[in-house]
Amino acid sequence: RRLCITSTCLVIMQHSRALEEDILRNLYKKDGVINCGGAELNKQKVQHSEDGKWLFVAVGNCIQVYSYASQELVCTLRHHAAMVTGIVVSPFHKMQLFTSSMDGHVAVWDYSDGTLLRYIDFGAPLHRFALSPGKIEPLMFCLVTKTDIGEPKNVIVGMPSHLLTERQLGTTLGEHLAGAQQFLHLGSGRKNQSDFVFTYNGMFLVSYVNKKVLMYNLEMDEAYKYDVECTVTSVASHPSQMCIATGNRIGQIHLWYEFGKSESAVVTTVYHWHAHAVADLHFTTDGTYLLSGGEESVLVLWQLATNRKYFRPRLGSPITRVSCSPGDQYFAVCLQSNVIRVVSGLNNDVQFTLGGLRKAFLQDPKALGMKTGLVYNPHSNTIAMNSTPGFVQFYSPVSGGVLHELDVVGLNYVSRPNEAPLVQTTVEHAAFSPGDGRWMATVEARDDGYTAPELRLKMWRFKEQRQSYILSACVDPPHDKSVTSLVFQPHSCVGEEFSRMLVSTSLDGKFKVWVLLGGNDEGEEAWACRSVGYYHNLPCRGAQFSGDGSLLAANYGTYITLWDPIASVIKTVLNGVFQKEEFKHVVFGQHSSSHCLVAASSNHLYVWDLLSCSVLWCVEASVERLVADPFGTLVAAFVSMATDTDGTKPIHVYLISPLCSAPVAIHEDVCNGGVLGAVFIPGTIKKGVCDRSTLFFMDPKQTLYCLGDKNIHTDGTVIPSVKSLDQNQKTEQAFVEIFGDPSQTRVPPNQLFPQTDAVITYLLNGTQHHEVYNAPPHALPPMSGLCMSFLKSLLPAVVAKEPSNIDITNGLSGDGEEEGRDTGGESEDDDQKRPQEINFVTEVSMDIERVYERTNLSAQVEAYGWLFIPP
Numbered sequence: 001r002r003l004c005i006t007s008t009c010l011v012i013m014q015h016s017r018a019l020e021e022d023i024l025r026n027l028y029k030k031d032g033v034i035n036c037g038g039a040e041l042n043k044q045k046v047q048h049s050e051d052g053k054w055l056f057v058a059v060g061n062c063i064q065v066y067s068y069a070s071q072e073l074v075c076t077l078r079h080h081a082a083m084v085t086g087i088v089v090s091p092f093h094k095m096q097l098f099t100s101s102m103d104g105h106v107a108v109w110d111y112s113d114g115t116l117l118r119y120i121d122f123g124a125p126l127h128r129f130a131l132s133p134g135k136i137e138p139l140m141f142c143l144v145t146k147t148d149i150g151e152p153k154n155v156i157v158g159m160p161s162h163l164l165t166e167r168q169l170g171t172t173l174g175e176h177l178a179g180a181q182q183f184l185h186l187g188s189g190r191k192n193q194s195d196f197v198f199t200y201n202g203m204f205l206v207s208y209v210n211k212k213v214l215m216y217n218l219e220m221d222e223a224y225k226y227d228v229e230c231t232v233t234s235v236a237s238h239p240s241q242m243c244i245a246t247g248n249r250i251g252q253i254h255l256w257y258e259f260g261k262s263e264s265a266v267v268t269t270v271y272h273w274h275a276h277a278v279a280d281l282h283f284t285t286d287g288t289y290l291l292s293g294g295e296e297s298v299l300v301l302w303q304l305a306t307n308r309k310y311f312r313p314r315l316g317s318p319i320t321r322v323s324c325s326p327g328d329q330y331f332a333v334c335l336q337s338n339v340i341r342v343v344s345g346l347n348n349d350v351q352f353t354l355g356g357l358r359k360a361f362l363q364d365p366k367a368l369g370m371k372t373g374l375v376y377n378p379h380s381n382t383i384a385m386n387s388t389p390g391f392v393q394f395y396s397p398v399s400g401g402v403l404h405e406l407d408v409v410g411l412n413y414v415s416r417p418n419e420a421p422l423v424q425t426t427v428e429h430a431a432f433s434p435g436d437g438r439w440m441a442t443v444e445a446r447d448d449g450y451t452a453p454e455l456r457l458k459m460w461r462f463k464e465q466r467q468s469y470i471l472s473a474c475v476d477p478p479h480d481k482s483v484t485s486l487v488f489q490p491h492s493c494v495g496e497e498f499s500r501m502l503v504s505t506s507l508d509g510k511f512k513v514w515v516l517l518g519g520n521d522e523g524e525e526a527w528a529c530r531s532v533g534y535y536h537n538l539p540c541r542g543a544q545f546s547g548d549g550s551l552l553a554a555n556y557g558t559y560i561t562l563w564d565p566i567a568s569v570i571k572t573v574l575n576g577v578f579q580k581e582e583f584k585h586v587v588f589g590q591h592s593s594s595h596c597l598v599a600a601s602s603n604h605l606y607v608w609d610l611l612s613c614s615v616l617w618c619v620e621a622s623v624e625r626l627v628a629d630p631f632g633t634l635v636a637a638f639v640s641m642a643t644d645t646d647g648t649k650p651i652h653v654y655l656i657s658p659l660c661s662a663p664v665a666i667h668e669d670v671c672n673g674g675v676l677g678a679v680f681i682p683g684t685i686k687k688g689v690c691d692r693s694t695l696f697f698m699d700p701k702q703t704l705y706c707l708g709d710k711n712i713h714t715d716g717t718v719i720p721s722v723k724s725l726d727q728n729q730k731t732e733q734a735f736v737e738i739f740g741d742p743s744q745t746r747v748p749p750n751q752l753f754p755q756t757d758a759v760i761t762y763l764l765n766g767t768q769h770h771e772v773y774n775a776p777p778h779a780l781p782p783m784s785g786l787c788m789s790f791l792k793s794l795l796p797a798v799v800a801k802e803p804s805n806i807d808i809t810n811g812l813s814g815d816g817e818e819e820g821r822d823t824g825g826e827s828e829d830d831d832q833k834r835p836q837e838i839n840f841v842t843e844v845s846m847d848i849e850r851v852y853e854r855t856n857l858s859a860q861v862e863a864y865g866w867l868f869i870p871p
Helices: 017-027 162-166 174-178 734-739 757-763 770-774 783-794 815-823 828-833 848-855 859-868
Strands: 008-013 033-037 054-059 062-067 073-078 084-089 096-101 105-110 115-121 126-132 139-146 153-160 181-188 196-198 204-209 212-217 222-227 232-237 244-248 252-257 267-272 278-283 289-294 299-303 308-312 319-324 330-335 339-344 350-355 375-377 382-386 391-396 401-407 426-432 439-446 454-463 468-475 483-488 498-506 510-517 526-534 542-545 552-556 559-564 569-574 583-588 596-601 604-609 614-620 623-628 635-640 650-657 660-672 677-682 693-698 704-707
Touching: 054 084, 062 084, 096 126, 105 126, 126 196, 196 232, 204 232, 204 244, 212 232, 244 278, 244 289, 252 278, 252 289, 289 319, 375 426, 375 677, 382 426, 382 677, 391 426, 401 468, 426 483, 439 483, 439 498, 454 483, 468 526, 483 542, 498 526, 498 542, 498 552, 542 583, 552 583, 583 623, 596 623, 614 660, 623 677, 635 677, 650 693, 660 704
Parallel strands: 008 139, 084 126, 232 278, 278 319
Antiparallel strands: 008 126, 033 704, 054 062, 062 073, 084 096, 096 105, 105 115, 139 153, 153 181, 196 204, 204 212, 212 222, 232 244, 244 252, 252 267, 278 289, 289 299, 299 308, 319 330, 330 339, 339 350, 375 382, 382 391, 391 401, 426 439, 439 454, 454 468, 483 498, 498 510, 510 526, 542 552, 552 559, 559 569, 583 596, 596 604, 604 614, 623 635, 635 650, 650 660, 677 693, 693 704
């Protein structure tokens, strides 16, 4: 059957159950988790209205409409539940817009007032969307992944496009898709990255896959395939001639003429300037110039008549998409950093910039771009984080946009000279002076393994006149090895000697205390290293100040050292109950829990009481990140759960109080794979658990979220206990997976977790007696409570006849053996009435006086009175 086509709608679709489930899992978050920014806007070309007054940008699952006149956001079109994959201005109605999405919907909008007119459900994810020129009855084309037999096949099918305009709201076209005619086959696999275009007269449909250029003559119903030497990466169609442009992986651009014939009859012209893959191509509206862009961050304008080329360099990051406004007045350039630069078509100057949260990226895909994490800036009430290499951006939670970018390194972005990624100087740490935020400290580093490593510590001061941070001091290098943390003292120690204090830690085993000399910030300032601390030549992995700044906790892996930062004197050393367990995160409690220290290792979460230097409680948990709320009393623990069947690790957020191991609230499945950063910001988005602050965090895709309303697990009926090492039971409940079986230890909801119960429960469970000897004394419970329980665990279990009058002498004399034989013949019904076994593990938290009252000791016990000496 032949199909006459002139005005055609083309949709690329992929039907995959696994893909649909992945979309739903990533887009529909739990209650209380709010998407605050980071949606990608560089995946699709920017589209323009025919009058050149509006531009349309696909941002995640919505479409933003901007005005060229005011350069401001006019409205946001929201309907799709997944990423928008195509935007096309309707040729039938000038004020209407067609949009497609991975949720399988094609929506029709009136963008003048932001109204959704209708949408059609195709029943499968849509990867591309376009309209071909023509005047005869239009047809609609879809690229579908057939999964009926063997490996999935990507094929293009066609349907009448009047189904888009005649159908009612919410119509499903799945039945039409099944019987549609097949056209081009674009290879196999569930993922398809191919793009497609139509020739200016709608005669040919052109696409590509790997090293093949595919063309289909829609009038003659014939398909053509042309083999090329290098992988094709982009395609574009001339607006008034039978000419097709393709870009490949090595930077070449081919112009195709006389196609639709044998391969020998095709005429091609080659242009080559790019050193890497051509990311996108686009002809100007009059066809005079061809625009190209790629990894070099340079927009190239090729004048086809004269073969001359013009450049717009230093756009900041690699180019991903290029488009032109009607009349070629503006060029919209999408960048990898999640920014859109609007370039003037007259003088190639950047007119304005659109974008939200910038993406931190590096040329090496395995390297971590977001190294600073999320840092709170109290001066502007913003969140500071990495941006493009060498920059720090300041994101405002109030406005939802980036207020400012600071060039810390002072170097332009340079593309890699060959296939190997170029190691760039990046900002690894950032810190702000608490309270006013007038001082900022940064650490930048570069180490390619061949040249000398670069490491610099910079101090920046905020200048009101310039409304920006100005470099005040630079230390090159501050340490011999990589810097692991950077932290300001919470409260300035105002005095004649210094007014600010900054601590940096390094893998060279030292932490250095830097102070601002001078009595105040208004006079001449000078930063100097006041003292250096180390402990057993171990690498220092981080440091934190207490809430009042009187204590400094330095993390040395298996040891946590507490220092007086003013006198540079070590106070005490803490380490975990378990052997060779290195701590990854250390934070102090705040306000009412300021006497607590919270630390997380690979498998456990500890809380110490600094007044007694003893462990308050310890639970088993794989903590990815630990953040204390400086404006409240809670601590947020991002806990990695067991790996799902698809290979991802869901992350749960547990809001806890250091005084009690019972979580205040739990947010499940907030993200997958890890957390790049987290921080508390004063003020609330919605009323929730943290009524004075809001927790912001970033997932591996660099999408920013915050916790608003409570996702509640706050009944308080279950208190976690430490999970034994030989306990292999697996449960589906996330609470039990982290904190163990709640039936092991139960405490009333309103009662704090006992000081020694959890630790003794583990130490005296089964064969873990050797831990008592290996653990440091200050990490163990009081010996008055531990000794009796320890000895009891070594003796056979003894059964008492009456709970109120327990005779423990039977366990020490031969009479106990006879009594044990008498009770051996009791029935199972009698077992239920049998008094409970003496279990001093559950009694160690009781006062010694209560133990005397309940045990009614005999004269034989007097010889063992040393076991019950009170502390």
